[in-house]
Amino acid sequence: MKKYFLTILFPMFLFSQTILRFSSENMNLELQRIISVNDIVWSLDFLSNDEIIFAMKNGNIATYNLKSKVTKYIKNTPFVVNRGQGGLLDVAVSPNFKNDRTIFFTYVKEYGTQIVTALAKAKYRYNDLYEWKDILVTKSNSGTSRHFGSRITFDEEGHIFFSVGERGVRVNAQDLNNHAGTIIRLNIDGTIPKDNPFINQYEKLPEIYSYGHRNPQGLFYDKYRKTIFSSEHGPRGGDEINVIYKGQNYGWPTISYGKEYWNPLSVGEGTHKEGMMQPIKYYDPSIAPSSLLVYNGNRFPAFKGNIFIGALKLTHLNRIVLDNNFRVVKEERLLNDLNERIRDVVESPDGLIYISTDSGNIYRIVPN
DSSP, X not given: OOOEEOOOOOOXXXXXXXXXXXXXXXXXXXXXXXXXXXXXXXXXXXXXXXXXXXXXXXXXXXXXXXXXXXXXXXXXXXXXXXXXXXXXXXXXXXXXXXXXXXXXXXXXXXXXXXXXXXXXXXXXXXXXXXXXXXXXXXXXXXXXXXXXXXXXXXXXXXXXXXXXXXXXXXXXGGOTTSOTTEEEEEETTSOOOTTOTTTTOTTSOTTEEEEOOSEEEEEEXXXXXXXXEEEEEOSBTXXXXXXXXXXXXXXXXXXXXXXXXXXXXXXXXXXXOTTBOOOSEEESSOXXXXXXXXXXXXXXXXXTTOEEEEETTTTEEEEEEEOTTSOEEEEEEEOGGGOOOEEEEEEOTTSOEEEEETTSXXXXXXXX
């Protein structure tokens, strides 16, 4: 039986309060705080030009109208397991939202005595979710409460992708008979694409698109490059940005640039191995990367095609510039003075950059 709950919180409205002024690429920029709530804002997306939907780790979901400054908490939210790193994770508005009224979610749910990452969808109407349906309850069960992933992205061919962490059990990431440590591809209706790389293969799950990941919390399809980018947490010195290719093995835990937490030894067999993909960038020391965005708007022309990643441990917005061969030619660390763990970063329909933080804040970056 599906369980639902509704918790009412009382947010503080801040009416676009300016927090920081800063500059980048000869642009003067301003960080405005839009709203604060009493939980981690794990993810946000746009229902329309003026309305944000955001998900909180504790399971609450709300909307915020940028014109009226009104927040509404959504009814009939699902029961989620809010434990350790788990809870309500990503929210992603369907590319066909105007017609199908569908919103996708990843969240943590019970699986017997253990917990798993699940992908679900629901329809949205008048501040209410209805027809909630689990699309895929992943085979990623573990007794740990860490490394769930998880981000959602869509390509232009009717596919939905989402990431799943290896759930703190390293060997899972190299085992194609479970979903842990993978990026999954489905058709947007929940069926399995016939050209998925491991379909109809013995002891390999057909939903898997790539594997060998540790804890990928950033995932973005760049429609201009026709490329999927992912960012994932590594151990010490092992965070990565990857270009995701169909059927490829990204190495964890066989290869890694990170070191063990309990001693200075490197993880795995080294940094390279035949048949395993290399990141386009790794971070040493680690920044603890969360959401990833490829900016393609027009409000910040100098940022076009740049990657933005929220940093949790080192509390900044990480900007990466790539050349045409996906080589990193520049890194910049923005919003250091904010001193908040940046959890999500998205582009609004009008080309502004919005971020959310573990302190419960939603901000936007605007030209000053």
